[in-house]
Amino acid sequence: MDTSIFQTFHPSLQQLQEWKDSFGVFTTHPSLIVDDSIIQKTLRSLSERLTGNYPFHHPNYAGQMLKPPHPIAALAYSVTMGLNPNNHALDGGPPSSEMEKECVQALANLFGYNDTYMGHLSSSGTIANLEALWIARCLHPNKGIAYSNEAHYTHSRMAQVLDMEAHTFQLEDENSIAECLEALPVDSIGTLIVTMGTTGLGKVEPLSEILDWARPRSIRIHIDAAYGGFFKTISDYLPGPNVHWDRMQEADSIVIDPHKHGLQPYGCGCVLFKNPEVGVFYKHDSPYTYFSSEELHLGEISLECSRAGAAAASFWATLQCFPLEPNHGFGPILTACHMAAIKAYGYLDNSEILNPYIAPELDIVTYYVAKKNAPGSTSTISDRSKKIFHQGMNNNDPSQQYYISLYTVNSQDFSQRFPEILVDSNQVVLLRSVLMRPEQEHTIEKLLARIEEDAKALL
Numbered sequence: 138m139d140t141s142i143f144q145t146f147h148p149s150l151q152q153l154q155e156w157k158d159s160f161g162v163f164t165t166h167p168s169l170i171v172d173d174s175i176i177q178k179t180l181r182s183l184s185e186r187l188t189g190n191y192p193f194h195h196p197n198y199a200g201q202m203l204k205p206p207h208p209i210a211a212l213a214y215s216v217t218m219g220l221n222p223n224n225h226a227l228d229g230g231p232p233s234s235e236m237e238k239e240c241v242q243a244l245a246n247l248f249g250y251n252d253t254y255m256g257h258l259s260s261s262g263t264i265a266n267l268e269a270l271w272i273a274r275c276l277h278p279n280k281g282i283a284y285s286n287e288a289h290y291t292h293s294r295m296a297q298v299l300d301m302e303a304h305t306f307q308l309e310d311e312n313s314i315a316e317c318l319e320a321l322p323v324d325s326i327g328t329l330i331v332t333m334g335t336t337g338l339g340k341v342e343p344l345s346e347i348l349d350w351a352r353p354r355s356i357r358i359h360i361d362a363a364y365g366g367f368f369k370t371i372s373d374y375l376p377g378p379n380v381h382w383d384r385m386q387e388a389d390s391i392v393i394d395p396h397k398h399g400l401q402p403y404g405c406g407c408v409l410f411k412n413p414e415v416g417v418f419y420k421h422d423s424p425y426t427y428f429s430s431e432e433l434h435l436g437e438i439s440l441e442c443s444r445a446g447a448a449a450a451s452f453w454a455t456l457q458c459f460p461l462e463p464n465h466g467f468g469p470i471l472t473a474c475h476m477a478a479i480k481a482y483g484y485l486d487n488s489e490i491l492n493p494y495i496a497p498e499l500d501i502v503t504y505y506v507a508k509k510n511a512p513g514s515t516s517t518i519s520d521r522s523k524k525i526f527h528q529g530m531n532n533n534d535p536s537q538q539y540y541i542s543l544y545t546v547n548s549q550d551f552s553q554r555f556p557e558i559l560v561d562s563n564q565v566v567l568l569r570s571v572l573m574r575p576e577q578e579h580t581i582e583k584l585l586a587r588i589e590e591d592a593k594a595l596l
């Protein structure tokens with residue numbers, strides 16, 4: 138991140154410095170003093186070691202789901218971290234607890250939950266989902282959960298942690314939702330998980346039909362929108378049916394990760410419950426915590442204890458600069474990311490060598506290398522994907538490098554779409570790009586042209 142922002146905006150932080158000083162000056166204990174030369178040496182060494190990273194900051198990084206936070210988030214985080222408030226209890230950080238409630242309210246409004254919801258930030262999407270599943274178990278102690286085969290692996294893992302039965306279903310385009318779900322043991326499912334924005338392919342699962350199927354069967358709905366949730370700001374402009382996004386407010390719980398598409402540093406997930414009465418399951422009377430007032434403490438409604446108040450301050454500051462609106466703030470960022478994926482799809486569709494796997498719904502594209510007239514087999518496609526993946530990042534000139542990711546699918550699923558390709562392996566490895574940098578709207582075609590060059594050399 139560009140560190141000049143710290144210098145530029147330093148005067149805006151003067152009040153905080155004056156407030157600190159107003160308590161009286163004191164001398165730092167000698168045990169905490171470090172020689173400047175040691176700090177400099179340490180920072181040089183840190184700087185050198187960090188160059189071992191992939192270039193997450195750059196548009197030529199079109200691989201996994203990660204990118205640096207916005208500078209306003211980094212700045213707000215580090216300023217707040219200097220005080221290190223703990224949002225576990227109000228006394229741990231009254232202002233950052235207030236900011237957390239405002240952020241969570243903004244997310245609840247985005248999804249259409251009315252003012253009586255309950256929710257809070259968490260350290261990750263994993264913990265947020267764990268919490269939602271824990272509440273699912275509290276409400277239906279003798280029932281399990283169900284999720285699609287494309288759900289994040291965290292759900293099967295957390296079902297183990299919580300000792301809940303887990304069932305999977307497969308959503309196939311050619312069958313109705315009822316047909317896809319009919320094999321599920323209805324009586325033993327308490328909560329069904331719908332992923333809005335799957336981590337692998339960026340698919341939005343058909344919430345509306347799933348709600349219609351689940352409600353008459355008294356099955357709760359949890360939405361995992363850890364990655365896809367911010368796309369709600371531009372749902373009117375996305376290719377799929379709007380009704381899935383519009384009905385999010387009917388779900389019993391929702392998870393969204395501000396550290397994925399919310400411009401935040403890691404350490405920021407969020408869980409929301411439609412019914413605040415689930416708060417009773419959180420009741421504890423620990424003698425350790427220091428609940429001093431009658432007002433709601435975030436620690437009373439969260440599974441985790443200590444949590445960074447800085448994460449709330451960072452997200453709060455970001456929302457001041459980037460509101461959750463379609464034409465202002467987050468909307469234009471997500472629109473550019475989505476456009477990057479649409480452009481990529483257009484490019485792949487016209488290419489003689491690169492082929493799209495499925496049409497992108499959000500900002501993830503998946504593709505593979507095969508000549509139209511001599512497509513080859515699943516194992517040759519896998520080999521080509523792996524070669525391109527390594528070749529991109531191994532160019533000696535960093536300005537010529539590119540970074541993409543690999544994605545493995547079942548060969549049976551693959552060959553249903555592409556029957557001309559010979560199946561000679563159980564799985565097939567594809568290329569995948571998460572285009573979560575808005576700059577990629579204008580760079581992705583050039584990047585794909587380079588990948589195409591390298592692919593040509595392989596054939």
Ligand SMILES: *Cc1c(COP(=O)(O)O)cnc(C)c1O
Pocket residue numbers: 261262263264266289291332334335336361362363364365394397406
């Ligand atoms: C990323 C992700 C998770 C896990 O969240 P973390 O913040 O990485 O712990 C869960 N579900 C989905 C759909 C995700 O994309």
